[in-house]
Each structure stands twice: as C-alpha cells, then as structure tokens.
Amino acid sequence: MRLDEIKIQNFRKHSELIFSPSEGINLIFGPNGSGKTNILEAIHYCALTKGFNRTTDRQCMNFSAESFLLKSLFTSDTGCQYRVHVDFSTNGGKSISLNNSQLEKFSALIGLIPCILFSPAEITIVHGSPQERRRFLDNALCQISKSYLEQLLQYRRILQQRNALLHSSWDRSSPAPDMNIWTELLAESGAFIIKERMDFLDEFQPYFSNAYAILDTGEIPRLTYRSSLGKALVSSDRAGIADSLMHRFGEIQHQEQVRKQTLLGPHRDEILFYLDGSDVKKYASQGQTRTFLIALKVALQRFLFDKKGEQSIFLLDDIFSELDQRRVERVLEMIAGFGQSLITSTEKTGLSFLHEISIHDMLYKHGDPL
C-alpha cells in the first residue's frame, strides 16, 4: 500500500497543506513544532480512522477552526485505488467516506490500508498499564483479521451488558436471572479472542526475535500471554478456554457480585515483555526499551505482509532522536525496499536513498481548491 497524496485542511497546526510522498522512504524535515508529526497523524487518521493514542477528534481540529477535512488517495500493491475522506465538525461530528461512499461503520476501513506507527509516545506500550499492551495486540490483530475485529467489538458489547447487570443486581446473594446467558456469551466470545491472541504471539515471536537480533545482539526477547484465568487455563483450544472461563466464573460468582464487575476474560489479560527472562518494564534501560519497541514495529511490518500479502505504510516519528545512529541505520536498512515509509526529522540527512522533503514545500499556496 502506498499513499499517493494527502490534502489537509484545518487539522492541528495546518490550515492548508498538500503532500504527495514518493515510494520508498520519505523524510519530512523541518524545525521543532513545525507540524511534521501532525502530518503523520493525519495519515494515520485516513488509514485507521483515528489519531495517535487517545486524542479526540476535537483536539485535532485547528484551534481557530470549527471543522477539519482530510482527503487522501492510496494505491494498493495490486493497483486498487482508495480515496478516503475524513471530515469532522463540532456540529456534525465525524464522517468518513471510502471512494465517495459514506461509511456507516468506521470499522469497515480497518485492515484495508495497513499502517504501522512508531512514535516516542508509544513507549507506553512497554511502560504503561496492561491495557496499552492489549491495545497493541488488538490493533495488530484487527488489521489482520476482520473476524477478530468483529469479535472484539462484540465482546465489548457483551462485557458492557454483563457489567451493567452486575451493577444493577440489588440482591447480592444470588445472581440476576439472565446472568448465565451473558456469562456464556462472554465465555464464548472471550475464548475466541484469547485463542487468537495466543496464536498471534506464537507466530509473531520469530519475526520479533529476528528484528531484535538485527538491532541489538546478545539478549533474547520474548513475548508471553498471561491470561486472567491463571492456572485455570488448562487447554489451548477454543472450546477448552470457554469451558475454563465458565468454570472459573462459577467459582468467583460471589466476588463478582460484591465488586459489581466482570473479573475474568481477555479484558483483564496481560502481555508480558521479557529480555533474557527479565521483565522489560521493570529492568530494561531507556535504550533497550526503545529498541524493543522499534523491533516490535519492524517485525509487525513483515508479519502483516506475510499475513495479508500487502505492504504496510510505516510512519516513524522522530526516530533520529529516539535511537542512536547505528540503530537508525539498521532500521533504515530493514525498511528500505519494503513498502512506503514516512519519517520525520528536524534535519536533512543527505542519504541518497531517502526522498527528503521540507515541510515548508508542502504548505498550500495557490491553485485549485483543496
């Protein structure tokens, strides 16, 4: 997949900007605060329907505007063209269209335009709460599999219903009458998610070990899934996981009624990151942590390609300040010739294999309306 063009109107710092990146590695350079990251975020919006981290649509709207508009054109490796328009206004909310058809569900876009982000803020994947690591895993899986995305949305709906039921049941000595139905639905949907996540980590591990070994030698990295079922998870097939969940829900029924929330399931699971057997979150240096993160992302690029047969667009924010020169060179070697990448930097590098473009040359001046 490659981005042919993006037109940006009233998004973050940019009132009007046009950018037509080349194939290969594009380096966007400009001074601090000139809006380079804002451009990557706009591309992220068009590919994955939202900005970075947990920013809201409103935060992305230019301070002096009432709306923003992003118009993008992507071409797949097989030559299919996708025109994605994202429109947000304070009155009308957000709408997204694909090839001029309004999307009823934004999730329909997920997976169509594979896109991977590496940014300094993403360090929360390693240092943040378990939720951040689950999000990394879910985002990767949702780009690979539509059924995973649908099941995840379904699971969230069931969880919400079950929690509402736990919350509303006034009689704590016995469960609400239809609680069992919701528990069964949750166990079934949860088992699907747990199984997919465990399979993903098994398959992804060699990709990750390879990428890490290219960036840093010596340590052995490992990714492990820790289910909230703990030792109660006795089987790794889907039906077995569902049985284990049902059994355990029976055991913790009283606890759940007292705490009024669902205490078990993929929303409580954890992904652990290790280097030579030590927890990365607790023991790794800053440099090791960043290397771990970039290895995760580069590995994901290869993994998505093998799964989907489509190259991902790689957005790399600020790698020059995040990694030392040797690691940056290795990353560039790994991504060169492998799809389209967009990198931000305050300086030109002069490297011949990069397409270097100043942010000032993208600012819209005169001509056709955006």
Ligand SMILES: Nc1ncnc2c1ncn2[C@@H]1O[C@H](COP(=O)(O)OP(=O)(O)OP(=O)(O)O)[C@@H](O)[C@H]1O
């Ligand atoms: N909603 C918004 N409206 C207007 N300006 C905004 C908005 N959100 C962020 N900005 C401005 O965008 C600028 C930051 O842009 P960005 O992070 O893209 O810069 P950058 O070129 O990547 O900088 P650096 O090199 O320091 O990483 C800041 O000046 C910030 O005030």
